[in-house]
Amino acid sequence: MIKNIHIDTYQIYDIFHQGKLIIIRPAEAPLDIFYNNKKMNMYKCPHNHTYIYTLKTTYSPTITLTIQNKVIETQVNIYPEFKDEIILSTLVKNEDAYIKPWIDFHLGIGITRFIIYDNSDSNTLSSVLKDYIKKKQVVLISWNVPYTLPISGISGQTTQQNHSIYVFSEAKYIGLFDIDEYINMQHHTNIHDFLNEMVELYQLNLKQIGSFTLKNKFFYNPDNLPTDGINFLNITNCDEITMRGREKNFVVPQNVKTFSVHMITDGKPMFLLDENHIFFNHYVYLNKPDRGKKNTNNIDNSILRHIV
Numbered sequence: 479m480i481k482n483i484h485i486d487t488y489q490i491y492d493i494f495h496q497g498k499l500i501i502i503r504p505a506e507a508p509l510d511i512f513y514n515n516k517k518m519n520m521y522k523c524p525h526n527h528t529y530i531y532t533l534k535t536t537y538s539p540t541i542t543l544t545i546q547n548k549v550i551e552t553q554v555n556i557y558p559e560f561k562d563e564i565i566l567s568t569l570v571k572n573e574d575a576y577i578k579p580w581i582d583f584h585l586g587i588g589i590t591r592f593i594i595y596d597n598s599d600s601n602t603l604s605s606v607l608k609d610y611i612k613k614k615q616v617v618l619i620s621w622n623v624p625y626t627l628p629i630s631g632i633s634g635q636t637t638q639q640n641h642s643i644y645v646f647s648e649a650k651y652i653g654l655f656d657i658d659e660y661i662n663m664q665h666h667t668n669i670h671d672f673l674n675e676m677v678e679l680y681q682l683n684l685k686q687i688g689s690f691t692l693k694n695k696f697f698y699n700p701d702n703l704p705t706d707g708i709n710f711l712n713i714t715n716c717d718e719i720t721m722r723g724r725e726k727n728f729v730v731p732q733n734v735k736t737f738s739v740h741m742i743t744d745g746k747p748m749f750l751l752d753e754n755h756i757f758f759n760h761y762v763y764l765n766k767p768d769r770g771k772k773n774t775n776n777i778d779n780s781i782l783r784h785i786v
Contacts (some may be wrong), residue, residue, distance in 0.1 A: 479596065479601070479603070479604050479618045479619070479620055480555065480557070480617065480618065480619045480620065481620045482555070482619060482620050482621060483552060483553055483554070483555055484620075484622070484623065485550070485552065488503070488509060488545050488546075488550075489503050489504055489506055489507075490502075490503055491503060491504070491621070491623050491637050491641070492555060492641060493541075493552055493553070493554050493555065494554060494555040494556060494557060494644075494645060495537040495538075495554050495555075495556055496556075496557070496559075496644060496645055496647055496648075497534075497647070498532050498533060498534045498535060499513060499518070499532065499533045499534075499535050499541070499554070500530065500531065500532050500644050500645075501518065501529075501530070501531040501532075502528070502529075502530060502531075502637050502640060502641045502644070503528070503529040503530075503531070503637070504527065504528065504529070504623075504624075504627050504629075504630040504633035504634075504636075504637055505522055505523060505526050505527055505528055505529050505629065505630040505633065506627055506628075506629045506630050506633075507629075508520065508522075508529065509545055509546055510545070510546060511531050511543055511544070511545050512543065512544040512545075513533055513535065513541060513542075513543055513544075514535065516533060516535075518531040518532060518533040519531065519532050519533065521735055521736055521744070522736075523636065523640070523736040523737070523738055523743050523744070524736065524738075524743045524744060525636070525738040525743050526629070526630060526631070527630050527631055527632060527633045527636035527637070527738055528630070528633060528636045528637050528640045528736060528738070530640055530644065530735075530736065532644075537554065537556065538554060539553060539554055539556075540552065540553050540554065541554055557617070557645045557646070558614075558617065559646070559648040559649075560590070560591050560646055560648065560649045561648040561649070562648070562649070562650045563590045563591055563649050563650060564588065564589055564590060564649070564650055564651045564653070564669055564670060564673070564728070565589065565590065565591040565592065565593060565646060565649050565651075565652055565653070566584055566589050566591075566592050566593070566652070566653040566654075566655060567592075567593040567595070567638070567639065567642035567646075567652055567653070567654055568580075568592075568593070568594060568595065568654075568655060568656055568657055569595040569597055569621060569634065569635050569638040569656075570594060570595065570596060570597060570598070570603070570657055571596075571597040571598045571625070572598050572600075572765070573657055573765055574602055574603065574606050575706070575765065576657055576658070576764050576765055577594070577603070577606065577607065577657055578606065578607075578610075579707060579708050580657040580660070581607075581610060581615070581616065582708075583660055583708070583711075583784065583785075584660075584661065585615065586784060586785075586786060587661060587663065587667060587668060587669050587784055588668040588669040588670050588671075589653070589669060590615070591614075591615060591616070591617065592610070592615060592616045592617070593616075593617050593619065593642055593645075593646065593652075594607065594616055594617070594618050594619065595619050595620075595621035595638045595641075596618060596619065596620055596621055596622070597621050597622065597623070597625065597634060598622075599622065603618060604618060619641075621634070621638055623637065632739065635739060636737070636738050636739060639654050639737050639738075639739070640736060640737055642654070642731075643729060643731045643734050643737055644731075646731060647731045647732060648731075649731055650730075651673065651690070651728040651729065651730060651731075652728065652729050652731055653726070653727070653728045654726060654727055654728075654729060654737070655726050655758065656726075657764075658760060658761045658762060658764040658765075659694075659726060659758045659759070659760050659761075660711075660758060660759045660761070660781060661692070661756070661758050662695075662756065662757055662758060662759050662780060662781045662784070663755070663756045663784070664754060664755055664756060664757075664780060665755065667783070667784060672755070672756065673690060673728070676690065676751065676755070680749070682749065684730055684733075685733070686733075686746060686747075687730060687733065687746050687747055687748070687749045688729060688730055688733045688734050688742045688745040688746035688747055688748055689727040689728055689729040689730060689733075689734070689742055689748045689749065690727065690728040690748075690749055690751055691725045691726075691727050691748045691749060691750045691751060692725060692726050692727070692728075692751055692756055692757055692758050693719050693720060693721065693724075693725055693750075693751075693753045693757045693758075694719070694720040694723075694724035694725060694726070694757065694758060694760050695716055695717060695718070695719050695720065695753075695757050695758070695759055695760060695778065696716060696717040696720065696760050696762055696770075696772075697710075697713065697714075697715065697716045697717075697759050697760060697761045697762070697763075697770070697778075698713075698715045698716065698717075698762070698763065698770045698771065698772045698773065698774065699713050699715070699761075699763045699770050699771070700715060700770075700771050700772060700773035705761075705763070705764060708785065710761055710763075710764060711781055711782065711785060712779075712782070713761075714777045714778055714779045715772075715773065715774055715776070715777065716759075716774065716776050716777065716778045717772075717774060717776060718776060719753045719757055723740070724740065724760070725740050725741070725750075726740065726758055727740075727741070727742070727748065729742065730746070733745050733746035734746070759778075759781055
């Protein structure tokens, strides 16, 4: 597990270098941060969840910062790049029983890496995911920070999302999904082929878009059927596609300055994908027995085409 550089006094969640020095914080009290007598640039998410500080400088494993006129010596993290790859990033808390099926399913459709942020108080995920970590399919990052705060709200998740966008800025696309959300292509079985075809079909310039946006479809378990392993994929009771709201994204990280849960808040435009091509199945009841009891007349088993 990679330990984030967490300086609780200043609510700093990580300090790392990716072409420049970058600091991620929740949007609580703003700080003036200096390095080498230069003030770091600060970007604030317009949704008031996240601060991102940047400064163009060379990498050093340890640095001295001046924060609110106090001198702080700290380490600087450095991460793998995964240049031109399609990766997924997610924040989890006590989801040990459901993380491996999520990874295995998305490996099957062509995702190559998974960035898992551990928000739990335990350290069990290192053991659960040890084989994936050994194969370099998973990067496990400690993210033991408050999920919500008084001013910045749900900043535990938004800081995670923006952290991934800046750390893995060389990736081709970063999917920002939860582990109860499964990508469901309707006519393809490989995400690389699918997204390449969308670029050609709509004659998209990847320098001019910030993300591919997928619509949501809720799935329910009114009969309390088994959800262990991948059994829940056989539970086909669902809603219609959510036509507005609840979207999730594959971001083009170079074209995003700030992101908030479902949308780019500062960056290039989002490109909404047609639900006849792709959406994501949202199994709202996984690890949440008090949710997802709705009984509908709608059935959708299309995701089973992706099960080998």
